[in-house]
Structures are given as structure tokens and as C-alpha cells.
Amino acid sequence: MIGVHDLAKQYHVGDHVVHALKGVSMAIAAAEFVTIVGPSGSGKSTFMHILGCLDRPTTGRYLLNGRDVSTLPPDELARVRNETIGFVFQGFNLLARTSALENVELPLLYTRQGVVKASERRERAMRALEAVGLTDRADHHPNQLSGGQQQRVAIARALVTQPSLLLADEPTGNLDSTTSHEVMEIFARLSSDRGLTVVVITHERDIAAYGTRTVDFKDGLIVSDKANDARVPAQVG
Amino acid sequence: MKNFLRHPVVDTAIKALSRNRLQTVLTMLGIAVGVATVLAMMAVGAGAQRSIEQQVRAAGLNQITIRAGNWRPKVTDSDEAVAHQGDARESLRHPLDRLNDDVLPITFHPEDDPMEKHDHPTARQRLGDLEAGLGSAATMTFDDAEALRQLPGVQYVAGGIHENVRVHLDAKRWFTRMHGTDVMMPSIKRAWAFSSGRFFTAREQERGAQVVVLGQVVADKLFGPGATPVGRDVALWNQQFEVIGVVTSATWVVQPAAGDDQFDAVYMPYTTTQRLLNLSKLNDITVTAESSGDISRLSREITKLLRVRHGIGDNEADDFTLITQATKALTTGGLPPSVARAVASNVAELEKVTLEQLAMTMERASRTMTWLLAAVAAVSLLVGGIGIMNITLLSVTERTREIGLRMAVGARGKDVMRQFLFEAVVISAAGGLAGIVVGMIASIGIARLLQWATVVSPWSVALAFGIATAVGVFFGWYPARRASKLDPIVALRRD
Numbered sequence: 135m136i137g138v139h140d141l142a143k144q145y146h147v148g149d150h151v152v153h154a155l156k157g158v159s160m161a162i163a164a165a166e167f168v169t170i171v172g173p174s175g176s177g178k179s180t181f182m183h184i185l186g187c188l189d190r191p192t193t194g195r196y197l198l199n200g201r202d203v204s205t206l207p208p209d210e211l212a213r214v215r216n217e218t219i220g221f222v223f224q225g226f227n228l229l230a231r232t233s234a235l236e237n238v239e240l241p242l243l244y245t246r247q248g249v250v251k252a253s254e255r256r257e258r259a260m261r262a263l264e265a266v267g268l269t270d271r272a273d274h275h276p277n278q279l280s281g282g283q284q285q286r287v288a289i290a291r292a293l294v295t296q297p298s299l300l301l302a303d304e305p306t307g308n309l310d311s312t313t314s315h316e317v318m319e320i321f322a323r324l325s326s327d328r329g330l331t332v333v334v335i336t337h338e339r340d341i342a343a344y345g346t347r348t349v350d351f352k353d354g355l356i357v358s359d360k361a362n363d364a365r366v367p368a369q370v371g
Numbered sequence: 372m373k374n375f376l377r378h379p380v381v382d383t384a385i386k387a388l389s390r391n392r393l394q395t396v397l398t399m400l401g402i403a404v405g406v407a408t409v410l411a412m413m414a415v416g417a418g419a420q421r422s423i424e425q426q427v428r429a430a431g432l433n434q435i436t437i438r439a440g441n442w443r444p445k446v447t448d449s450d451e452a453v454a455h456q457g458d459a460r461e462s463l464r465h466p467l468d469r470l471n472d473d474v475l476p477i478t479f480h481p482e483d484d485p486m487e488k489h490d491h492p493t494a495r496q497r498l499g500d501l502e503a504g505l506g507s508a509a510t511m512t513f514d515d516a517e518a519l520r521q522l523p524g525v526q527y528v529a530g531g532i533h534e535n536v537r538v539h540l541d542a543k544r545w546f547t548r549m550h551g552t553d554v555m556m557p558s559i560k561r562a563w564a565f566s567s568g569r570f571f572t573a574r575e576q577e578r579g580a581q582v583v584v585l586g587q588v589v590a591d592k593l594f595g596p597g598a599t600p601v602g603r604d605v606a607l608w609n610q611q612f613e614v615i616g617v618v619t620s621a622t623w624v625v626q627p628a629a630g631d632d633q634f635d636a637v638y639m640p641y642t643t644t645q646r647l648l649n650l651s652k653l654n655d656i657t658v659t660a661e662s663s664g665d666i667s668r669l670s671r672e673i674t675k676l677l678r679v680r681h682g683i684g685d686n687e688a689d690d691f692t693l694i695t696q697a698t699k700a701l702t703t704g705g706l707p708p709s710v711a712r713a714v715a716s717n718v719a720e721l722e723k724v725t726l727e728q729l730a731m732t733m734e735r736a737s738r739t740m741t742w743l744l745a746a747v748a749a750v751s752l753l754v755g756g757i758g759i760m761n762i763t764l765l766s767v768t769e770r771t772r773e774i775g776l777r778m779a780v781g782a783r784g785k786d787v788m789r790q791f792l793f794e795a796v797v798i799s800a801a802g803g804l805a806g807i808v809v810g811m812i813a814s815i816g817i818a819r820l821l822q823w824a825t826v827v828s829p830w831s832v833a834l835a836f837g838i839a840t841a842v843g844v845f846f847g848w849y850p851a852r853r854a855s856k857l858d859p860i861v862a863l864r865r866d
Contacts, residue, residue: 209784215781244782
């Protein structure tokens with residue numbers, strides 16, 4: 135599914151050159167649930183951005199579904215993000231004054247075929263909301279939803295184009311521990327039931343334990359990469 | 372329409388614009404002022420244009436005048452012609468300015484004779500344009516006029532006799548032109564309006580009645596402005612004439628002025644002139660064609676017919692001169708086409724200069740007004756455009772995270788750009804629509820208050836709207852471009 139080879143990324147901050155990634159190689163199989171941990175500045179967010187096609191590596195190759203996407207032009211990257219990748223952010227990033235349903239519809243405005251027509255958008259968005267158990271909140275605006283519900287709307291938005299890769303950057307950072315676990319269970323279920331490849335960045339060890347595999351970043355390099363034996367059992371509901 | 376409003380780009384734009392409602396409305400206002408000014412500007416310009424054209428039409432593009440004699444205008448300006456033009460310019464001065472000079476006391480010293488100071492070109496000046504030969508000989512007859520009337524395509528025919536006369540009212544007198552003419556004349560001179568009374572009738576013409584129609588200038592000079600001369604008697608050639616009407620200009624382009632050929636003049640039936648002056652000839656015949664496109668053909672027909680009637684051999688010159696509207700004034704150059712047409716449509720030499728001057732004066736005035744409005748329009752559109760740029764930049768800043776999110780879920784740079792350009796155009800187009808309404812009202816206001824002819828054409832409305840939209844695109848371009856170039860990672864991190 136994902137193969138990265140000797141991925142490096144440098145930023146120029148003023149006169150300084152920051153080496154965010156110093157040569158990362160790893161492979162992620164389809165339907166794997168990988169959690170990435172590491173202190174801030176470890177390069178995990180940069181790695182995530184490259185995986186999410188929001189950024190391109192300075193050197194190295196990134197193969198997504200067998201296609202080298204490390205050198206694609208911006209418009210092509212936008213296509214890849216739309217079709218193959220779903221994002222979940224720490225801050226939810228829902229549009230205010232816009233219903234949950236319309237928020238979920240958002241990626242369907244930018245498909246290769248152009249704007250998906252209204253009735254189909256609605257139908258697909260409802261199905262995505264169903265997957266996160268929020269059909270009854272479809273008409274609510276973000277400010278009428280709890281944090282957990284908002285993050286579930288964001289997950290539905292990530293799912294609506296039926297991507298094969300789900301990327302979450304600190305998805306539980308703004309949530310209390312109960313709702314954090316609920317959200318992580320949704321990720322686990324999507325990975326096991328739907329065969330989605332899920333990559334979650336976190337700095338909490340108990341959240342990282344949801345993954346089938348946890349990768350540790352430090353100073354732009356992978357310092358550990360191991361399967362989780364003691365996986366927290368996914369609870370239904 | 373409902374589908375259009377539900378299109379996501381439109382929907383997003385409406386939501387975004389209602390976020391900063393007051394700023395949006397103020398920005399629209401700026402554009403509205405600009406567009407209203409553009410529209411008013413074009414309305415004034417088009418109004419002036421139409422006035423000239425109406426005047427041209429009124430003067431008669433379908434008119435042919437056949438003068439007795441075969442004189443030709445001189446090609447180069449003689450001293451006389453220059454003096455003549457000088458006189459004509461003098462006649463352009465406002466009547467009030469001239470009043471003092473033109474009060475004509477009755478004097479007995481020959482050197483104080485008002486004739487000598489009059490605006491009319493002297494006989495010497497008039498003759499300066501004549502070639503030797505037949506000159507202004509009266510070679511045409513009433514029968515010629517009747518024969519021309521029978522030609523197919525002819526609308527009206529009016530024979531004319533023209534003399535300089537003194538019109539007496541008790542002790543006052545006024546030296547002016549006398550036109551002995553046909554009852555058809557008001558139909559030919561469509562720029563005429565009767566300020567009181569009427570023209571003479573066919574019956575009065577038949578019996579050579581001693582009735583006279585005064586030009587407005589003559590009426591004012593003899594009876595004083597605002598008086599009603601109809602029913603009063605004036606004397607010409609020591610004969611009593613009853614005033615039956617006063618004729619003035621129907622268009623504001625041509626104002627009756629002392630010395631012009633139309634309104635500083637008196638009209639009577641040509642039969643009366645022939646009877647009293649013991650004449651049987653006509654000085655000229657004016658013919659109008661049913662269609663102005665028919666002028667050339669009709670001119671040839673008339674020439675052929677008159678040559679036959681006058682028994683002119685193949686190698687001999689015409690003993691008449693045929694003048695159509697598209698004469699040399701058009702080809703002398705240097706004039707805008709509209710003015711040239713206005714000039715060309717007035718055949719009498721004196722009148723030609725007068726109208727030329729008038730048309731140029733009006734053209735200058737309307738151009739000044741147009742430039743003034745253009746400057747106001749340009750400034751307000753610039754300010755409005757900067758307003759659009761400002762509000763769109765504000766919107767881009769406020770919605771940076773939204774832009775980042777849209778990019779993360781697949782929006783390309785051009786999708787983002789389209790969104791913000793559309794929002795800018797919505798503001799400018801809405802402002803444009805408001806401006807069109809205001810501009811139309813302003814145009815009517817200008818017409819009412821300033822007595823300035825204005826024409827709002829659908830074309831100018833479309834252009835004004837187009838300009839508004841273009842302003843939106845132009846000033847929305849930079850902010851939209853900036854939005855489209857945002858790095859999604861940076862944009863998503865923005866608070």
C-alpha cells in the first residue's frame with residue numbers, strides 16, 4: 135500500500151536549514167492500523183504531510199498504491215488527496231454555519247468528475263454519517279455538536295470519497311479520554327471491518343496502543359517500529 | 372435559478388459575503404456609484420449624438436434643392452467668405468449679449484442706417500460666391516415645380532422666391548429675408564415648430580393672400596419677446612400683411628438667431644410674392660424624396676427632366692444647380708462625422724456656418740461633460756475596485772483554515788481561485804445592478820434638471836454591467852490568486 139524509501143525533507147528557516155526528516159524508509163500494508171508517536175519536532179508531522187500528499191519530500195521516493203507520488207505536480211496531488219486519502223485533524227476543521235451533512239459533502243465538490251450532483255452528494259454523505267453513527271445529527275451545525283460528535287463528522291467527511299488511506303493528526307488532542315477512546319475505536323473498526331489503511335499520529339501511549347503497529351520517531355528518524363501484541367480490544371458501539 | 376443558488380460555489384459565496392455584510396454592502400455601494408456614473412456618461416454622450424442626428428434628420432437628408440442659375444461655391448476661402456464667416460460667428464452670440472447693439476433706433480442719417488450694421492452678409496458678400504454667367508438668374512418656373520411633382524419617388528415639392536425685405540410695424544422696422552414659398556414647406560422643414568398661429572393654407576396660396584408667417588427672431592424684434600403677433604398687421608413693400616403664425620425651431624440644437632436663414636425670416640405664399648413683385652419665375656425648388664436612399668437616382672431624374680424642359684443641348688451647361696445634402700461639407704474634413712452630417716444637411720451658406728458652429732459648440736460641451744463624468748467614473752470604479760480587493764483579501768485571511776481544509780480534501784489552486792473570484796464578481800455585479808438603476812434615474816434627472824438630452828440604450832446598460840463585472844475580476848484577481856497559492860499545511864495551522 136505505502137512504501138517510502140529514504141525519505142528526507144529539509145526546510146529553510148531564514149539562514150538555517152532544518153532537517154525534519156533524515157532518511158525514513160518503511161512499508162505499510164493495506165488494512166494496517168499504524169500509530170506514530172514521538173516528541174514534537176521529531177518529524178512525525180512532516181512524515182504525515184508527505185504521506186498525505188500535502189507536501190513533497192526533498193529526496194527519496196514515496197509509492198502510494200504502487201504509484202510514485204513524490205514528484206507529482208500540485209494539481210495531481212490534489213486529485214490523489216481527494217480520491218485516495220482521508221484526513222482527520224486535531225481541531226476538526228469543520229465549516230461553521232454549515233450543517234454536518236454539508237461538511238461531510240465537502241470533498242465531493244472537488245472530484246475528478248467535478249461537482250457531484252446534489253442528490254448523490256446527500257446520499258453518499260448520509261452513508262458516511264451512518265458509518266460514524268451520526269445520521270440523527272445530519273442537520274446540526276458544528277456549534278450544536280459535542281467535541282466527539284464533531285470529530286466523528288470529520289471522520290465521516292474523510293470517508294465520503296471512499297479513500298483507501300485514512301490519516302489522522304492528533305485526532306484525540308482536543309477530546310477528553312472517554313471520547314478519545316470512542317474515536318479510536320471507530321478507527322480500529324474501519325481498519326478491521328472495511329480494510330482501510332489507517333495512520334494516526336499521537337503523543338499518548340494509550341492511544342497509540344490502538345494500532346496494530348506503533349512507529350516511534352525521534353529527530354527525523356524511526357527509532358522503533360514494532361507490532362502491538364497487547365492490543366486494546368475494539369468494543370462494538 | 373434555484374439550482375444556481377444551490378450550486379456549492381454560489382452557496383459558499385453567499386455564506387461568505389453575509390459574514391461581513393456591512394463591508395460587502397459598502398463595497399457594492401462604491402461600485403454602484405462608479406457604474407451609475409458610467410451609465411450617465413454614456414447617456415449624455417448618446418443624447419448629444421442623438422440630438423445631432425435628429426437635427427440632421429429634421430434638416431432633411433432626403434432634401435434636394437434646385438437653384439436657378441449655375442453658380443458654384445468657390446473652392447478657396449475668399450476674403451468675403453472669411454468676413455462672411457466672421458459675421459456668422461457673431462450671430463452665435465447670445466441674443467441678450469447682442470441686445471444693446473441691436474436695438475434699432477429710427478435714424479435719418481444714412482450712415483446710421485441699421486442695414487449697414489446688420490448681420491446679414493451684404494449683397495457683395497453673397498455675390499462673392501457667384502461665378503459669372505447665368506448667376507442667380509430666374510430660370511425656373513412654377514410649371515417646372517409641377518413637372519417635378521409628377522416624378523415617382525418625390526414626396527414634397529416647394530417652389531421658392533427669396534428676397535431681402537424690410538418688415539415694418541408702425542415705426543419699427545426689421546431687415547430680414549423673405550421666403551415666398553409653398554404650403555408644403557412645414558412638411559419639408561421638420562425642425563419647425565409654431566410658437567403661435569399656423570402656416571398659410573392651400574387656399575390662401577391659391578388666391579395669393581396677403582398673409583405672412585414670421586420667424587421667431589422677426590416676431591421678437593418687432594413685437595418684443597413674448598408678444599402675440601398673430602392677427603396683427605405688418606407692412607412689406609408698403610402692403611399690409613396679416614400675421615398668421617410665428618415659427619421657431621423644434622430642436623434645441625438650432626436656436627433661432629438673428630441673421631439665420633430660417634427664423635430671422637418671413638414666409639408668405641409664393642403666389643403672393645409673384646403677384647406683388649410681378650414675377651413669374653422661382654429662385655429655387657425644394658424637393659424631398661420619399662426615401663433618403665433614393666436621392667441619387669432622383670437627382671439624375673430631376674436633372675434630366677429639367678434639361679429637357681429648359682431645352683438645353685447635350686454640350687451646354689445646366690442653367691440650374693442641384694444641391695443635395697451630402698455636399699462638400701462632408702468632404703472638407705476635420706469634422707466628426709456627426710457634425711459633418713449636420714453641416715451637410717444645411718445647404719444655405721449662412722445657415723451652414725451657423726449650424727456647424729452650433730454643432731461644434733454642442734459637441735465640445737457634451738465632450739467636456741463626458742470627460743468630466745468619465746473621470747468621476749474612473750475614480751469611483753478605482754476606489755470601488757480597491758474596496759473589492761480589500762474585502763476579498765479580508766475574506767481570504769479570515770478563511771485561511773477553510774482554504775487549507777478545502778485543499779486537503781482535494782480542491783486545486785484553480786478551484787480556490789474560482790471561489791474567491793466569484794465572490795469578488797458577485798459584489799461588483801450586485802453593485803453594478805444597483806448602479807444601473809441609479810444611473811438610469813440620474814440620466815432622467817440630468818435630462819429634467821439640465822435640459823440635457825440623455826439616452827440610456829440597452830447597449831450602454833450592458834456595457835456598464837460588463838465594466839462592473841470586469842472590475843470585480845480585475846481587483847479580485849490578486850486576492851484570489853493569493854488564496855490559491857496558499858500552502859495547505861500552513862493554512863491548516865493558522866488560527
